[in-house]
Amino acid sequence: MKKLKIGDLFIYILLAVFASIGFIGMKSMATVEGERNVVILLDGEEVERIRLTPNMEEKELCIDTDNGMYNIVSIAKDGVRVIEASCSDKLCIKQGRIDNPGQSIVCLPNKLVIKILGDDDSPVDDVTY
Amino acid sequence: MKSFRLLVSNLNNYKMCNSIALCSFDCYNIVKCCTRGDKIDYMKVKKYIVIFLVISMSLMGCTQIGMKEYTKNIFALNTYITLTAYGGRNTPKILDKAVQRIQEIENHMSTEIDTSDVALINKNAGESPVEVHDDTFYVIERALWYCNMSDGAFDITIYPIVKLWDITGDNPRVPDEEEIQRALSLVDYTEVILDREDKTVFLNRSDMGIDLGAIAKGYAADEVVRILEKSGIRHGLLNLGGNISVIGDKPDGTPWNIGVRDPREEETQLQYLAIASISNSSIVSSGDYERYIKDVYEKTGIRYHHIFDPRTGYPADSGLIGTTVIAKDSIDADALSTCLFIMGQERGLKFLQNVQGSKGICIDNTKRIYTSSGMDNILEITGEEYRLEK
Structure with a gap:
């Protein structure tokens, strides 16, 4: 039985944060309103x-x-x-x-x-x- | 297999959401385990996390990322053509190849290019057989099949009538009865003689002529689809002067929605009376609205349009104002929409059932819409003045 390293946890959280930022960013950049x-x-x-x-x-x-x-x-x-x-x-x-x-x-x-x-x-x- | 494809397309749509959901789910579990101090095999957890990440990454990778929309506009085949394809960076080169093929077809089949196969066939009518390119031979053979099947409602030897009225040319006019009868005596598809061995075409009497205008655009669309698909394009939309062919589904995995033009909205070609949802097929319309003698119409209210009835020598008058046909191949949809328009609602729709894989709708001059079988699930009527007859 091994313990989860704190570094691993950090990487996962970081990935999740990046993914969310990317998702939100993509949505807002997709269209320029009414042009x-x-x-x-x-x-x-x-x-x-x-x-x-x-x-x-x-x-x-x-x-x-x-x-x-x-x-x-x-x-x-x-x-x-x-x-x-x-x-x-x-x-x-x-x-x-x-x-x-x-x-x-x-x-x-x-x-x-x-x-x-x-x-x-x-x-x-x-x-x- | 089908459900798998559905699953993939659904995943594609929600690729970003998925990967985020997976990530947060993982994190949540890990944090929960840590804080509660449960006994967990972290190697296993890690393995799952890696698998989750790999799956979500690859889902992101295999979709629209790296796939862009490319468009090519050209004037050819007497009309305006827009080719749209979704693909990688080599897509413009693939589209250029398609454009070259369209130009080649025009050079073989246009009545207006002196050196084309068709112009030479017409020039040598009653004199000598003309050796033609394979594609010209194929299109004429297919056209004659339609002439036969429609019992002459569709007839490629209509050219003397087309030339006489000149509806699409610079000097359109209403000819007198005698002229029409003289030209009409030259219209007879049974006098087109093909030699399969030598690939020659011969018109039996001088002054006869053929016009592939009702079928060549369809063939060109099929050739473009073939070239694009062979080069790996899986989503595309081609518009050859109103003849539409679609490759696959839309990039988001749903069918293409194609409007059927309202024949009585003259202002803009974008007014439609119905929407058809199609994938991997072609949709072609014929009607009295696209090209007709406007001056005469304004004075007399009679619409002398560009689709002629080979039995009368006059513009077809079957009570229909527009027809639309869907088929796998555009060459069939193209020929069939003309057949349907000339034959009229009852005979035309019956004829459509005989040609495998084709379906269509027709609109009569009282704004009633009639459909063949197979249209119910893919057609939505949007024009308020139009009524669907069952």
Whole structure:
């Protein structure tokens, strides 16, 4: 019969403390509350990333493609929309404003994607259409 | 085995809690023993503690730690594609391989690329057989199987009609009756002649043409799944212009929840009328809402959309506004959602029961939802205006 050494006990307690700290830390770091970011992708590559804040001024960005096409994007506190575009179908403009995380505007002819990233409380992972 | 997997996934979810609980439990016992001075074999206690620690550590190690979400966005196959995979640091390389494969498929099967197998088949219609790549041959063979099974409701020789209306092109228009009849006389899948030995495809009459648009995206999704799985990816979500394929479950061990788009919410593609919970399969939708002649619709209220009925030469008018099919392989889900849309609710759902492992739903123009068998447990209706018919 051996006695438990005080050093062993110390190590176990230390482990428990570290584990608890790690657990609490992970939970609090996992999400930044309510932050929304607008990400603009051109042909799959990220070209802009802008944070949507409650008191930001409206910003207009012109996104030029390599072959002389363009989309003008308006970014404001209440969301993002395309206000002018050189594409043939103008579907990106007709779609209007998006403001919720998970939403996106796609301009197929110009290979442009605008999406909003953020805390996604949507119950779905994606939508089939 | 199943319960074991369940156990593992549950443990995964609570990995941190577990290890803490185990640790504190150990400490509590040790302290208790020390203070009360009970006779305890401490070697044994220590052994248990070590075992506990090893188990909880390894549980922590084998889960999400070291597994990250990687996404790749591309434009191909006439649509916008998002590939999401969960894996280690080599995942971007694996996704690049998948993208290359998609581009290869596009180069073989697009009607718009002059050098593609399909463009060459169409160009040589009525003249000579064209030798094609193995994948093109496979897709055409599978497509013809659907043409046959659906008794021509699905027909890849619809291309002359597609070109005539040009719904998805730059100058969509409503052709006159005579033009439609002329184009329609060229639509007949029994005049596609395959030679399995030489891997050639021949269209019997000149001006005939094939369009794999209703099936090629499905095949591409299956190829991406194959490449990712072979490289060890166990969780993933692919979206090829609304065709969705999922690999495994979500990283947390629960099924993927996929919304079915509300066909009458034009504003955003994110409005859905139902949620389907799926693992390891593909879900594909067809409908009259995605591409149609908007000007004519605004003036007359008639929706000339992009899914044609090979028997009439006009956009399919079966009373349905949307269909969604779930199948193991995306190539099947893709073809079947089109079949279902053209065949209509009664015939279409019956047809679906004949194809093993497939199930689906259709939505008619009075906002009623009909389902095939096998949907009850995985479908939740969320659209308030829609009613599920039994």
